[in-house]
Amino acid sequence: xxxxxxxxxxGSFTMSTVGFVFSSxxxxxAADTHTTIPKAGYLITVFxxxxxxxxxxxxxxxxxxxxxxxxxxxxxxxxxxxxxxATSVSFTTLLLAQIxxxxxxxxxxxxxxxxxxxxxxxxxxxxxxxxxxxxxxFAVALGAPLGALIAAVWGWRGxxxxxxxxxxxxxxxxWFRLPRGLSGTKLTLGERFSIxxxxxxxxxxxxxxxxxxxxxxxxxxxxxxxxxGAGLSKLSLPGLLLAFGVGAVIGNLSxxxxxxxxxxxxxxxxxxxxxxxxxxxxxxxxxxxxxxxxGPLLIGIMLPWGxxxxxxxxAQASRIVGYAPEVAHLTLSLNASAMYFGIxxxxxxxxxxxxxxxxxxxxxxxxxxxxxxxxxxxxxLRSHRRFxxxxxxx
Numbered sequence: 011x012x013x014x015x016x017x018x019x020x021g022s023f024t025m026s027t028v029g030f031v032f033s034s035x036x037x038x039x040a041a042d043t044h045t046t047i048p049k050a051g052y053l054i055t056v057f058x059x060x061x062x063x064x065x066x067x068x069x070x071x072x073x074x075x076x077x078x079x080x081x082x083x084x085x086x087x088x089x090x091x092x093x094x095x096a097t098s099v100s101f102t103t104l105l106l107a108q109i110x111x112x113x114x115x116x117x118x119x120x121x122x123x124x125x126x127x128x129x130x131x132x133x134x135x136x137x138x139x140x141x142x143x144x145x146x147x148f149a150v151a152l153g154a155p156l157g158a159l160i161a162a163v164w165g166w167r168g169x170x171x172x173x174x175x176x177x178x179x180x181x182x183x184x185w186f187r188l189p190r191g192l193s194g195t196k197l198t199l200g201e202r203f204s205i206x207x208x209x210x211x212x213x214x215x216x217x218x219x220x221x222x223x224x225x226x227x228x229x230x231x232x233x234x235x236x237x238x239g240a241g242l243s244k245l246s247l248p249g250l251l252l253a254f255g256v257g258a259v260i261g262n263l264s265x266x267x268x269x270x271x272x273x274x275x276x277x278x279x280x281x282x283x284x285x286x287x288x289x290x291x292x293x294x295x296x297x298x299x300x301x302x303x304x305g306p307l308l309i310g311i312m313l314p315w316g317x318x319x320x321x322x323x324x325a326q327a328s329r330i331v332g333y334a335p336e337v338a339h340l341t342l343s344l345n346a347s348a349m350y351f352g353i354x355x356x357x358x359x360x361x362x363x364x365x366x367x368x369x370x371x372x373x374x375x376x377x378x379x380x381x382x383x384x385x386x387x388x389x390x391l392r393s394h395r396r397f398x399x400x401x402x403x404x
Contacts, residue, residue, distance in 0.1 A: 014129055015141045017183050018122045021081070022145030024177045025088055025115040027153030029057060029353070031169060033232040034158035034247040038166040043101040047234050048361035050101075053108050054230050055361075058354035060112025061119075062347040068117040069343070070199045077125045078188040084118040085181035092174035096167045116350075120343050127339070128192055147262045147320065151255030158248040205340045210333040213390025215348040217278070217383045218326055222352025224285065224379025225319055227360035228292065228372050229254075230353075235292070239369035240308040241301025250312050257316020264317075265324040274332070277325035278387065282380040284318040289380075293373025323349070333394075 032054045040050040072080045091110035098104045122142050130138035157169045206212050228235065236242040236250060269277040288311065295307045330345050331338045356379070363375050 014187050015126050015138060017180060017187060018081075018126055018142050019145035019148075021085055021118055021177075021180045021184065022122060022142050023149045023153055024145075024173060024180055025111075025118055026146040026149035027157055027173055028092070028111055028115070028170075029054070029061070029350075030150050030154040030251075031157035031161075032057075033230050034154070034251060035161055035166045035169060036231070037233045037237070037244065038161055039104070042166070043104065045101055046365075047231070048364045051230055051357050051361040051364075053104060054226075054357040055354045056105055057108040057112040057115075058350040058357065060109045061116040062350035062354065064113035064116030065120045065343060065347050065350075066116075066199060066202050068113060069120040070202060072117065072121065074193045076190065077121055077128070077192045078185065078190060080121050081118060081125065081188065082181050082185045084114045084121065085177055085184065087114040088118070089174045089177045089181065092170045092177065096170035096174065116347075119346060123342065124339060125188070125192065144262075147258055150258040150316070150320070151252075155248045155252035155255055158251050162245060162248065202340055202343070205334065205337055206344065208334050210390060210394045211330065211341060211344075213386050213393070214326070214330045214333065215344060216386045217390070218330075218345055218348040219352040219355070220379045220383035220386065221282065221285070221322055221326075222349045223356035223359070224289065224376045224383075226353045226356035227363070227376040227379070228289065229319075230357040231360050231364060231369065231372060234364065235296070235369045235372065236305075236308060239296040240304040242305045242308070246305075246309075250309065253309070253312035254316040254319075257313040257318075258320035259316075261317040261320035261322075262324060265321040266328070268321070269325040269328055274325045274328040275387075275391070278322060278329060279384065281318055281322040281325065282384050282387070285322075285380040286377045288315050288318060289373040289377035291373075293370050293377070296370035296373070297368075 036047050036050045036053075039045075039053070040047045043050070088111055091107045091114060094110065095104055095107035098107060123138075126138035126142045157173070160172055161169045206215070232250060233244070233247060236246060237244060242250075265277060291311060292308065295311075296304045299307060327342060327345060330341045334341055356376075359375070360372055363372055
């Protein structure tokens with residue numbers, strides 16, 4: 011394996027950490043900026059929307075530019091966004107910083123995967139992409155709990171400061187280690203989005219969107235869920251995120267194996283059904299149990315929740331690639347955008363639920379999304395079967 015792929019994974023780890031650490035930072039940010047936790051949740055929404063829009067838009071604008079320059083510029087822009095966040099004196103400035111970081115992250119993610127394939131060669135495409143995407147998994151497992159721990163000791167500004175230092179080191183290494191003249195492929199936005207018209211792609215992207223929306227309606231507000239809903243302390247947040255992250259690594263690693271054994275679609279269906287059960291268990295548990303029992307319940311549910319939650323992405327990616335293997339780089343990019351649109355929608359809706367209901371009620375609303383995803387998945391499979399039956403065999 012080309013060792014330069016590791017630094018692309020480190021870049022993915024650094025940028026993804028921002029998206030996943032926010033669930034523990036919201037109480038601190040809300041207190042310092044004199045706002046509410048639901049309003050502070052807009053920071054996650056803005057970051058995720060910027061990522062989802064930035065990935066295809068900026069990739070199209072970058073076109074055939076030298077990937078070494080694009081990746082380094084994206085990483086340095088991300089460094090600047092973190093520096094702005096760490097030194098911000100108003101909530102508005104924080105929002106602007108999230109736009110900068112989200113757009114930079116979207117551009118980096120799309121370019122990093124393409125660069126990884128170029129470095130590894132077509133015969134090792136799957137491995138190269140998995141290494142880069144693995145950085146996101148470790149952001150959940152290590153980045154988020156470490157960021158939460160830094161926030162507990164040095165404040166949320168310290169978390170952004172630490173991330174910016176790691177990103178700066180990564181940008182320096184990428185500039186000196188990546189080859190010059192590694193050009194990208196120029197595709198217009200129309201060409202990138204035309205793939206949605208292929209059979210099976212559009213409903214699959216909707217399933218991704220709905221799944222992430224339901225999951226992040228709860229994950230984004232883990233802090234009020236743990237503190238107000240389950241009676242845990244703020245110091246418990248790094249431990250909760252660590253347990254969830256360990257589960258995420260297990261789910262991510264086992265998903266590919268299980269999908270090969272039982273089929274990617276069955277794996278996705280299992281994840282959706284299990285997610286409904288997890289959301290309802292959290293809702294009913296926190297509503298019906300006293301704090302001395304609700305707290306241990308939430309702690310105990312984090313590991314299996316992480317396994318279930320992160321068993322979905324690899325299996326779903328496999329399904330989407332299977333519909334159009336020859337344009338996997340485009341469908342995977344669109345799937346990533348669907349994921350972050352889902353995160354943005356789930357966070358925004360979760361904030362509105364918190365304004366009018368108890369934290370535990372997040373579980374009841376969140377459970378509706380994987381149910382809707384199951385309906386879309388079923389309809390999409392039926393439509394694809396009809397399409398294949400009507401298509402003459404070559």
